[in-house]
Amino acid sequence: MKIKPGYLLREVAGNYIVVAIGEEAVDFNGVITVNDVGAFIWKKLEAGAEPEEIVKAILSEYDVDEKAAAADTADFIEKLRKAELLV
Amino acid sequence: MKLHRIADLYVGIDFKYPTMTAQTVKFLSDDRPEIVDIVVWASDESIQNTMKKYPNLTADNCEYLITGSGFYNSLIDFDGLMIHSSSVLYKGAAYLFSADPGTGKSTHTQLWKKAFGDEAEILNDDKPAVRIIDGTAYAYGTPWSGKTDLSINACAPVKGICFLERGTANEIKRVEPGEILKDILKQTIRPSDEQRMDKLLSNLDRLLRMVPVYRLKCNMELEAAHVSFEGMK
Known part of the structure; x- marks a missing residue:
């Protein structure tokens, strides 16, 4: 599971957004806003991490319990899947 | 050429x-x-x-x-970008009014001309160029100004960028850049290659850190121009 090529996560004025480039920009002309944890998960997915590794990384980075970290990860991945941003 | x-x-x-x-x-x-x-x-x-x-x-x-x-x-x-907007030059500053086509950008800046007379000029009625030079954002008239040739060869520091929508009453409020990010990215030309996209987003990041952004609900009365000017001046 990885982020589909052609999508970029960038920070603009303190906010994370996802935009499309190249061929993907023809079909996707919008902007997706992403919160801090979402951006963290996105970067891990880009690096090829599996959900279990991402949950562990969240636990070491943020002050949350494992249940919340797992839920955040699952929710975000589901959001990306629905938006067809995963391959 | x-x-x-x-x-x-x-x-x-x-x-x-x-x-x-x-x-x-x-x-x-x-x-x-x-x-x-x-x-x-x-x-x-x-x-x-x-x-x-x-x-x-x-x-x-x-x-x-x-x-x-x-x-x-x-x-x-x-260090620039186009912002799809009608921009008005008044007392040495540029005010940009952006929205989807048909919302009433040009109608609003024409109200400024009615309200403030010859001192208010249309800098570019549809696609001003914005450039950041030495830490200041400037708006410029260009030959590309939409259906009308309402553009002048002039430039002024950008005082504010305002996203307008139609309303029954006139009301303006300053908003956080995050609240208009999607809108402003919809109202510019987005390059398809990664390098230029990165440059665009970096220009936009700098612009939004130096120029205030607003949301305006407005009608077609003269009062609309006074409300937006007072809110942004």
Whole structure:
């Protein structure tokens, strides 16, 4: 599971957004806003991490319990899947 | 190919149809610079391809669109971006009013002219160029100003960027940049290559850190112009 090529996560004025480039920009002309944890998960997915590794990384980075970290990860991945941003 | 001075850049434009021929006149330059910053033209082939894709466009329309797209894409490399807006120049500052087509951007800036008289001028009625130079954001008139040739060869620091929507009463509020990010990215030309996209987003990041942004609900009464000016001045 990885982020589909052609999508970029960038920070603009303190906010994370996802935009499309190249061929993907023809079909996707919008902007997706992403919160801090979402951006963290996105970067891990880009690096090829599996959900279990991402949950562990969240636990070491943020002050949350494992249940919340797992839920955040699952929710975000589901959001990306629905938006067809995963391959 | 004729040389023009647009947005403090030397721009060579090759054109042959009436709209560009007329709208570039006030930007002609007699300078002989060593470097021309941007060169744009619409080849016959690109005009024909665009006409095939959009059959209701004329060759004149296509030349205007292709050269404009070329200029605004290159503008990104010069710390700039296009903001689809009607911009008004008043007391040495530029005020940008952006929205989807048909919302009433031009109607609103025409109200400024009615309210403030000759002191308020339309800088560019549809696509001003914005550039960040030495830590200040400037808005410029350009030859690409939409259906009307409402654009002047002038520039001024950007006082504010306002996203307008129609309302029954007039109300303006300053908002956080995050609240208008999607709107502003919808109202600019987005390059398709990663390098330029990164540059665009970096220009936008700098712009939003130095220029306040607003949301305006407005009607078509003269009061609308007073409310937006008071809110942004």
